[in-house]
Structure formats: C-alpha cells, structure tokens
Amino acid sequence: MNAWYLLYCKPKSELRAQQNLHLQQxxxxxxxxRIKKKVRGKDVVxxxxxxxxYLFARFDPTVTSVARIKSTRGIASIVDCREQMTPLCHLVFALRRQEKTLGIIDITESAWTTESKENRADYEFSPGDKVQFVEGPFTALEGVFEKHSSNxxxxxxxxxLGKMQLMxxxxxxxxxxxLAAKDM
Incomplete structure (x- = not known):
C-alpha cells in the first residue's frame, strides 16, 4: 500500500536523506x-x-524494497511498531493542513510557479499534496488534495470559515x- 512512513535519520542528515530519496523517485x-539564533552576537534566522x-517518505513497501530505503545515505532506520511498518498518512495530512499556522516551510523536490494548463493537466496529485487554485473563484487560495473524483x-x-470543507x-x-519559503 502506497502510504506515508516515518524515517529516522542520522544526526543532522535530514536534507541529505531527502535528496537521496528524491534521486530514487x-x-x-x-x-x-524558522528559528532565531545568536551567531557571533548577531541574530540570525x-x-x-x-x-x-525525522523525515516522512511516501512509498509502497511491496514495490520499493524496504532494505533499499534503510540503506539510503542519511537514513538510520524506518520507524515501525513491532514487525509491521506503520503508515502515518493522517499525521502528514494534518501537518500539511496546518503549515501556515505552525510556520512550517515545506521543502519539496520542485517549486511550481506558473504553469500552462497543459502542464498542470499532466501533473499527478497524490493524497495530502498541497495545491493552489490558479483559476476560478478560489484563485490564490491553498488546499489539500484528497482524491480524484473523475478525469x-x-x-x-x-x-x-474556520472549517475544513471537502470540495x-x-x-x-x-x-x-x-514553496512556503518563497512566501516569506
């Protein structure tokens, strides 16, 4: 089952692990x-x-070798309960819905700015992906992709109005x- 799983990374290797997993598609x-630190007496963000x-990864353990994931540079192990890996889709969906409130910066493989209708139609959304409306009455608003309804x-x-609505x-x-980082 293609789902989100939690990976435990080696110390300070989250970005390295993310990059190596991206290379494996x-x-x-x-x-x-964003955090404020004092470096040599100056405030730095x-x-x-x-x-x-920790890093979340979306894959199907029946298709992608778990050993391949575990041996990826930067990954220490896959967080699981007992003998079976535990999917954490609900946690990822909740985090994505609250990114702005929590001040989360989503570092993804590619930043989309303006795309033609043809390029947008080719993109395959996955459950939990953040989407932005570029046409219609909700232009510039963001939501979370749940599923395909039809073609x-x-x-x-x-x-x-403060409530999550399925549309x-x-x-x-x-x-x-x-990327949220570009908005700041």
Whole structure:
C-alpha cells in the first residue's frame, strides 16, 4: 500500500536523506520551521526541521524494497511498531493542513510557479499534496488534495470559515502549491 512512513535519520542528515530519496523517485516531506539564533552576537534566522532526525517518505513497501530505503545515505532506520511498518498518512495530512499556522516551510523536490494548463493537466496529485487554485473563484487560495473524483475533477480539502470543507473542483484550476519559503 502506497502510504506515508516515518524515517529516522542520522544526526543532522535530514536534507541529505531527502535528496537521496528524491534521486530514487521517492516522495518526501520534511517540515521545517524558522528559528532565531545568536551567531557571533548577531541574530540570525535559520530554518530547521520541525522534528529533528525525522523525515516522512511516501512509498509502497511491496514495490520499493524496504532494505533499499534503510540503506539510503542519511537514513538510520524506518520507524515501525513491532514487525509491521506503520503508515502515518493522517499525521502528514494534518501537518500539511496546518503549515501556515505552525510556520512550517515545506521543502519539496520542485517549486511550481506558473504553469500552462497543459502542464498542470499532466501533473499527478497524490493524497495530502498541497495545491493552489490558479483559476476560478478560489484563485490564490491553498488546499489539500484528497482524491480524484473523475478525469476532470478532484476532491480538495479547503478551509472555509474556520472549517475544513471537502470540495469537488475542476482539475485545470489547480497546481501544486509553491514553496512556503518563497512566501516569506
């Protein structure tokens, strides 16, 4: 089953692990936050992992070798309960929905700015992906992709009046949300 799993990384190796998993075409999620530090008497703002030494990865253990994931540079182990790996999709979805509130910077493999309709139509969204509306009444708003409804429509979670609402929208109105780091 293709799901999100939690990986334990070697100390200060989250970015290295994320990059190496990306080279293996494995989707990752590394929530980052901005922190203030004093360096040589000056205040410096840096980004740091929200969960030090941990990284989320989305893969199917029946397709992708678990041994290959464990042997990836920067990875120490896969967090699991007993003998079976535990998918954490609900945690990743919750974090993605609250990124702005928590001040999370999402470092993903690619930043999408403006894309043509043809390029947007080719993109395959996965459950939990942050999306941005580029057309229609919700332009510039962000939501979370839930599932495909049909070839031309998608189900999106969108915060409306403080509540998460599930909406069916045309696929052409969506593109992956840009990196939060660019918004700051």
């Amino acid at each position: 494995i989707q990752t999620y590394l929530p980052m936050v 840096e980004s740091a992992p929200l969960f030090p030494n 031309e429509r998608c189900m999106i979670l969108l915060e409306v 069916k929208v045309p696929r052409e109105q969506l593109m992956p949300a840009p």
